[in-house]
Amino acid sequence: MNAKGLLRLIAIAVILMPLGGCWNSRELNELAVVSGIGMDLVPETDEYRVTFQLVNPTSTATSASPGSGKPGVVVVSATDKTMFGALRRASKHVTRQLFFAHTQLIVLGESLARSGINDVFDIFERSHELRLNSAILVARGSDAASVMKLLTAVESLPALGLVKKTQNTSRVWGENRTISVFDVIKGITGEGDLTINAVKINGDAEEGKKNSNLEQSETPTKTMMNGLGVFRQGKLLYWMKDSEARGTEWLLDKIEETVINIDSEYKKESIAVNVIYSRTEVRTSMEGGLPVFHVTIAEEGSVNETDSFVDLGNREEILKLERELEKQTRDEVMQAFQKAQELESDIFNFGNELKRKNPQVWATLDKDWGRLFAQGRLDLHIKGYIRSTGMSLKPYIPEGK
Amino acid sequence: MDNRTQQSADAAQTAGSTSQQANNSPISTQLEETIRAIQARLGNSPDLVVRTYDLINRSARVAAVYMTGITDRGMVEDFISHVMSFQALNDGAMLAVTPEEVHSYIKENALSIGKEKLVKDINGLLEALLSGDTVILINGLGEGVSGSTCGGEVRPVTEAGTQVAIRGSKESFTETxxxxxxxxxxxxxxxxxxxxxxxxxxxxxxxxxxxxxxxxxxxxxxxxxxxxxxxxxxxxxxxxxxxxxxxxxxxxxxxxxxxxxxxxxxxxxxxxxxxxxxxxxxxxxxxxxxxTFFMFFHTVEDYYQRYDISSLIRMLRFVCLIISMYGPAIFVAALNFHQEMIPTPLLINLASQREGVPFPAFVEAVMMEITFEIIREAGVRMPSPIGQTVSIIGGLVLGTAAVQAGIVSPAMVIVVSLTGISSFATPAFNMALSIRMLRFVIMGIAAFMGLYGIAIFTIMLIAHLCSLRSLGVPYMIPMGPFVPENLKDTFIRSPISFMKLRKRLQTNTGSTSASPKGASKRKSDER
Structure with missing residues (x-):
């Protein structure tokens, strides 16, 4: 390359570069980072009211500027017929352009959930900014806006706090699982129905908006994970709680860890078994025109607490505990299954399994699946195993107590 | 000193033909005339020393000519004393000598200090003089005998100042x-x-x-x-x-x-x-x-330390290469174009830092980079006692004060200083400078086109690197062309016992040079 050619190349490059014109370039301090989105239905007008939780960078924990002390988020709402319309309409309230790539959480208001959620998720798939892995919750007994507005202790971003709450309880308690927008879309498009984690406000929602709510060791208003909302054809039908919810997770193979209290000889529910491993396998078959669901659950646990005497050094006792563990699990699973049958809502994705296994048969069942599911039989096999008894065998409690 | 004399003699022969100067006259048989001619050509420079001697009852007149400063005083004395010994040897025995006799004696015996040679014209004489030779001219003979007496002040061999090694020879080259x-x-x-x-x-x-x-x-x-x-x-x-x-x-x-x-x-x-x-x-x-490109990231010490440590340090250098080239560019690109790429907590952290910073990220980055370059350049040029102080204080004060004043964000200071430090991890200073220069180009591209631009530029850069040759050897060897054998000593440094073959500088295909004879030979015991 000679000098002239090189100069030409440089000139062309320099001229061409600005033609891109910094397209799509946005400075961080010109963006309003949206941490959470709440969606409600305005019943009278059939419009969406979309609530945005925006991060207020000046008052986050790392910032030393005078803004500290103010809440970490700012909440604005906008109403429109479409989601996108609403989020552009929000510009009337916000100084900066909304930025959705870091949306952690989507909350659906109960009214919207009851009237049907199947239509609202298109924008999540279509937009390059909105994420499909944002967590999703249904507000139980309130609108999504109040959940968005609620400040949380410890976490400066309430949306992030709620996501962490979901993850935390999913990991160690098992009534919930982390459900993302993608899972919901999969549930809507797939066979069967879906469940979404429910969140409930305890206390006065108005008080929860204020910073003063946080200035106490126990916050008077707080959010709490509250089982699962069961949807059929995209409409909220029923709130599952406690063992029903856990049974559902069990059937969905989403149990990571959970605790089951087992009766001892002397005291009811006095032995805490921590389930540390659980795998669920599902097979389906048709018998006499009705589906049969063969479910095998293998679980492992460790005894973490005994509040009454049990001789854990004795192999027989351990086996007894294992049988008891299986029985308890069976109870919970059956509760969940029966409830789902009652609702004619296949929230366990058995339909998907059947379709995958036997597409021809599925084609005949497809239309009537809800009813068929309700008549299906659960062939449940559970294999419980106690892996360890912690750091001691016999409890210090004397025999007979 | 043997070595030296050989050198200058060779040099004089090579250069004799290339000499371009005019009025190249043969040496006159008249000594006085020759000396006058030399003085005239040198502009009566005072460092020209002419010592004349009358030998053997004034029958032979001999002059020793040399330049002070570039000659070794002892050697000159030694050289001249040989001429004197000629006189002592023949004292009384001879009444007169011819110039030819003097000449042949000098040629045969006297010049034991170094290879003597004959100069026949003024230019050759001057060249010998300026190379530090002492020239002996004999009256009546149009020929001089020069002997190497090169010397003068030299810097001793000291420790290397630019390429420091923890382990290994402490010697470094001098100016001689x-x-x-x-x-x-x-x-x-x-x-x-x-x-x-x-x-x-x-x-x-x-x-x-x-x-x-x-x-x-x-x-x-x-x-x-x-x-x-x-x-x-x-x-x-x-x-x-x-x-x-x-x-x-x-x-x-x-x-x-x-x-x-x-x-x-x-x-x-x-x-x-x-x-x-x-x-x-x-x-x-x-x-x-x-x-080759990769040579600039190797040091001799890689071979002195154990192979595992050397390999890790080498890989670290390549990481530093990437940081020093792309550090600010990727930061600017991520901040301006790809905010979704940054993990949420980090993004919020960065956003809170950038709150109140009046400049776009690119301007901020360029500003800090230029400041860094100023401090570096000033530190190099400044007299050494204050140089270091100024650079430290400059860095600290400018960095901290700029952040507190809200002109730049702390994260940018971190990125810029990391980049700066990384660029010094490249062992070859000239390569580090090239990379530093390119860093600004990439930063500009990143500000306009984000990661997309960085990717395009990188492709162009690699294409360019692959097109380079150094004396016909592909610059990117062993990556392009690919020479698997050399990979043992490129990104890693494998144990010495594994490196049985010499590194290949040529490939068999596409090269105009001779076949790589080195490649098939066993490496010598040195490496």
Whole structure:
């Protein structure tokens, strides 16, 4: 390359570069980072009211500027017929352009959930900014806006706090699982129905908006994970709680860890078994025109607490505990299954399994699946195993107590 | 000193033909006339010393001519005393001698200090004088005898200032070419270590020596390179950088294609790899050619430390290369175009830092980078006692104060300083400079086009690197062309027992040079 050619190349490059014109370039301090989105239905007008939780960078924990002390988020709402319309309409309230790539959480208001959620998720798939892995919750007994507005202790971003709450309880308690927008879309498009984690406000929602709510060791208003909302054809039908919810997770193979209290000889529910491993396998078959669901659950646990005497050094006792563990699990699973049958809502994705296994048969069942599911039989096999008894065998409690 | 005299004698012969000066008259038979002619040509310079002696009853008149300062006083005295011993030997025995007798005596016996040679014309005489020779002129004879008495003040061999090694030889080259050559000879004691000398620079007549190991270095490359050197037509060669810039294959590339070092062990190692070393009188920086891109990221110490540590440190250097080239660019691109790429907590952290910063991220980055370059340059040029203080204070005060004043964000200071430090982790300073220069280009592209632009630029850069050649050797060897054998000593440094073959500087295909004879040979015990 000679000098002239090189100069030409440089000139062309320099001229061409600005033609891109910094397209799509946005400075961080010109963006309003949206941490959470709440969606409600305005019943009278059939419009969406979309609530945005925006991060207020000046008052986050790392910032030393005078803004500290103010809440970490700012909440604005906008109403429109479409989601996108609403989020552009929000510009009337916000100084900066909304930025959705870091949306952690989507909350659906109960009214919207009851009237049907199947239509609202298109924008999540279509937009390059909105994420499909944002967590999703249904507000139980309130609108999504109040959940968005609620400040949380410890976490400066309430949306992030709620996501962490979901993850935390999913990991160690098992009534919930982390459900993302993608899972919901999969549930809507797939066979069967879906469940979404429910969140409930305890206390006065108005008080929860204020910073003063946080200035106490126990916050008077707080959010709490509250089982699962069961949807059929995209409409909220029923709130599952406690063992029903856990049974559902069990059937969905989403149990990571959970605790089951087992009766001892002397005291009811006095032995805490921590389930540390659980795998669920599902097979389906048709018998006499009705589906049969063969479910095998293998679980492992460790005894973490005994509040009454049990001789854990004795192999027989351990086996007894294992049988008891299986029985308890069976109870919970059956509760969940029966409830789902009652609702004619296949929230366990058995339909998907059947379709995958036997597409021809599925084609005949497809239309009537809800009813068929309700008549299906659960062939449940559970294999419980106690892996360890912690750091001691016999409890210090004397025999007979 | 043996070495030195040999050098200058060779040099004088080579340069004799290239001398371009006019009024080249033969040496007059009249001594006085010759001396006058020399003085006239040198502009009556006071450092010219002429000592005349009348020998054997004034039958022979002899003059010793030399320049003070560039000659060794003791050697001059020694040299002249031989002339005196001639007188003592024949005292009383002879009444008169002819100039021819004096001459032949000097030739046969006297010049035991070094190889003598005859000068027949004024130009040759001047050249010998200016190379530090002492010339003996005999009245009545149009011929002088010169003997090397080169000396004068030289800097002793000291520790390397630019290429420091924790372990390994502490010697570094000096400004004297003969010392430098000797330093390498001390390492490679092999008759195959060949040197060739020439004088370059029409005014400066600088001594240039090329050194290679016969049988290891590629003959074709040596021939091509020598031809290139001989074609050089410049007034002056003041430093090896002159040669580097003239013989470079691709002058418009930002990347250096010649390596320079002031470590004799580095030169020795490269010679053993089949490379050529170019010594230039007056500089401790010896050029090495041909080079490869990856050579600039290797140090001699890699071979002295154990292989595992060396390999890790080498990989670290390549990480530093990427940081120093792309650090601010990726930061700017992520901040301006790809906010979704940054993990949420980090994004919020960065956003809160950037709150109140009045400039776009790119301006901020350029500002800090330029500040860093100013501090660096000032630190280099400043007298050493204050240089370091100023750079530290400059860095601290500017960095901290700028952040507190809200002009720049703390994260940017971190990125810029990390980049700055990384660029110093490249062992070769000239390569580090090239990378530093490119960093600004990439930053600009990142500000306009984000990661997309960075990717395009990188593709272009790699294409360019692959197109480069250093003395006909592909610059990106062993990656492009791919030479698996060399990979043992590129990104990692495998144990010495694994490296049985010499590094290949040529590929079998697509090369105009001779086949890589080095590749099939067993490596010598040195490396």
């Amino acid at each position: 070419i003969s010392t430098n050559i000797a330093l390498v000879r001390k390492i490679i004691k092999n008759p195959d270590l060949w040197t060739e000398t020439m004088k370059l620079g029409d005014i400066t007549h600088t001594d240039i020596t090329i050194m290679y190991i016969h049988g290891v270095a590629d003959e074709e490359t040596i021939k091509v390179f020598k031809k290139k050197l001989q074609e050089i037509k410049v007034d002056s060669i003041l430093e090896s950088g002159y040669i580097e810039q003239i013989v470079e294959d691709n002058k418009y590339s930002p990347f250096p294609t010649l390596y320079n070092t002031e470590r004799p062990d580095s030169v020795a190692g490269n010679l053993l790899d089949g490379r050529i070393a170019i010594f230039v009188d007056g500089t401790p920086f010896v050029l090495i050619a041909p080079t």
